[in-house]
Amino acid sequence: xxxxxxxxxxxxxxxxxxxxxxxxxxxxxxxxxxxxxxxxxxxxxxxxxxxxxxxxxxxxxxxxxxxxxxxxxxxxxxxxxxxxxxxxxxxxxxxxxxxxxxxxxxxxxxxxxxxxxxxxxxxxxxxxxxxxxxxxxxxxxxxxxxxxxxxxxxxxxxxxxxxxxxxxxxxxxxxxxxxxxxxxxx
Amino acid sequence: xxxxxxxxxxxxxxxxxxxxxxxxxxxxxxxxxxxxxxxxxxxxxxxxxxxxxxxxxxxxxxxxxxxxxxxxxxxxxxxxxxxxxxxxxxxxxxxxxxxxxxxxxxxxxxxxxxxxxxxxxxxxxxxxxxxxxxxxxxxxxxxxxxxxxxxxxxxxxxxxxxxxxxxxxxxxxxxxxxxxxxxxxx
DNA sequence: CGTTAGTTTGAGAGGACTCAAAGTCTGTGG
DNA sequence: CCACAGACTTTGAGTCCTCTCAAACTAACG
Numbered sequence: 001x002x003x004x005x006x007x008x009x010x011x012x013x014x015x016x017x018x019x020x021x022x023x024x025x026x027x028x029x030x031x032x033x034x035x036x037x038x039x040x041x042x043x044x045x046x047x048x049x050x051x052x053x054x055x056x057x058x059x060x061x062x063x064x065x066x067x068x069x070x071x072x073x074x075x076x077x078x079x080x081x082x083x084x085x086x087x088x089x090x091x092x093x094x095x096x097x098x099x100x101x102x103x104x105x106x107x108x109x110x111x112x113x114x115x116x117x118x119x120x121x122x123x124x125x126x127x128x129x130x131x132x133x134x135x136x137x138x139x140x141x142x143x144x145x146x147x148x149x150x151x152x153x154x155x156x157x158x159x160x161x162x163x164x165x166x167x168x169x170x171x172x173x174x175x176x177x178x179x180x181x182x183x184x185x186x
Numbered sequence: 187x188x189x190x191x192x193x194x195x196x197x198x199x200x201x202x203x204x205x206x207x208x209x210x211x212x213x214x215x216x217x218x219x220x221x222x223x224x225x226x227x228x229x230x231x232x233x234x235x236x237x238x239x240x241x242x243x244x245x246x247x248x249x250x251x252x253x254x255x256x257x258x259x260x261x262x263x264x265x266x267x268x269x270x271x272x273x274x275x276x277x278x279x280x281x282x283x284x285x286x287x288x289x290x291x292x293x294x295x296x297x298x299x300x301x302x303x304x305x306x307x308x309x310x311x312x313x314x315x316x317x318x319x320x321x322x323x324x325x326x327x328x329x330x331x332x333x334x335x336x337x338x339x340x341x342x343x344x345x346x347x348x349x350x351x352x353x354x355x356x357x358x359x360x361x362x363x364x365x366x367x368x369x370x371x372x
Numbered sequence: 373c374g375t376t377a378g379t380t381t382g383a384g385a386g387g388a389c390t391c392a393a394a395g396t397c398t399g400t401g402g
Numbered sequence: 403c404c405a406c407a408g409a410c411t412t413t414g415a416g417t418c419c420t421c422t423c424a425a426a427c428t429a430a431c432g
Contacts, residue, residue: 065328080320083316083317120305123298126309130312130315140327144388145387166410174388178389352377363420364420367380
């Protein structure tokens with residue numbers, strides 16, 4: 001999926017945005033297992049996933065905890081660095097070979113400070129992210145391991161097929177063994 | 187807390203925004219236990235909490251599940267209606283007597299479609315909401331009942347003091363009894 | 373001061389965890 | 403093209419956390 005395809009109609013053929021997309025974005029491909037961004041750094045890039053599967057994760061008690069998966073068409077960034085100016089707690093890792101387009105968020109801010117369309121598009125993107133997060137919170141808040149897994153199958157079957165069991169388990173907040181048992185009984 | 191005080195400096199004394207705040211907002215006070223907004227409706231208002239404590243909740247298996255608390259200075263809205271155009275799943279209820287300022291989100295959209303400052307302020311607000319939600323997800327994802335409670339004490343002692351135990355328990359995704367036991371052993 | 377809402381305590385059941393070990397898959401090098 | 407190492411998944415056993423149901427207790431409010 002190309003970045004330009006992700007834009008709503010009213011933003012296509014907008015010269016400001018055209019210039020931005022062509023001028024300020026870089027493309028990079030990461031091999032499976034490669035780290036795209038590391039914890040404890042100030043990484044102000046914003047990434048668009050063109051191809052592949054990427055996850056964010058951190059370590060707790062020596063274990064990796066996957067916080068989110070990003071597939072084709074998703075936007076990815078360290079929100080703790082962008083919005084709070086803290087070094088990020090998260091690592092980004094390519095679960096499969098993945099191609100991303102990225103630019104510094106400062107460029108986005110710059111564009112939004114002069115382009116009303118861009119600022120409003122950015123608002124729209126943020127709104128969508130909030131919607132997704134709301135669903136995720138509700139899934140985590142009051143559901144059993146099995147319910148959470150079934151919900152993920154329903155909402156994002158892609159991830160189930162492409163990510164290893166251990167990553168999915170930690171994403172759901174359950175142990176690997178429990179997830180394996182749930183799979184066998186379905 | 188007044189709405190105007192919540193604005194960053196660069197937005198104060200902005201005539202567009204001044205006009206908006208004075209013209210389009212209404213103020214209303216709700217008694218303890220009163221519903222501000224009901225589920226299954228298309229409520230496109232956006233609320234600013236001036237005083238009090240409000241919660242959002244829904245019913246699952248006959249039980250009330252509190253999804254979020256809103257205190258003085260918080261902004262409150264049905265994101266499923268605003269961003270996805272679905273009837274909302276949530277009820278808003280005043281936990282204490284509460285005063286809110288509110289306006290239709292269409293007015294915000296209108297303002298943002300002409301005012302660059304407003305659009306960027308809105309982006310800033312959405313960014314902050316995302317930050318909060320990220321923390322909440324991480325709290326829910328992989329922590330025990332006790333850890334979640336201690337974290338809430340740390341991050342929002344206000345709520346612990348002002349909301350009844352049952353609401354807090356469901357907010358944390360644990361049973362009332364478990365929370366009561368955690369409290370007694372601390 | 374009684375009624376209702378809210379909280380605590382107890383007992384028992386069950387889900388999910390941990391630790392451990394056995395399978396299974398996958399990719400690399402001989 | 404096979405064999406083996408390492409990564410990943412499954413299965414088992416035992417434990418503990420948290421749940422549910424029930425009942426007693428306490429606080430709040432008219």
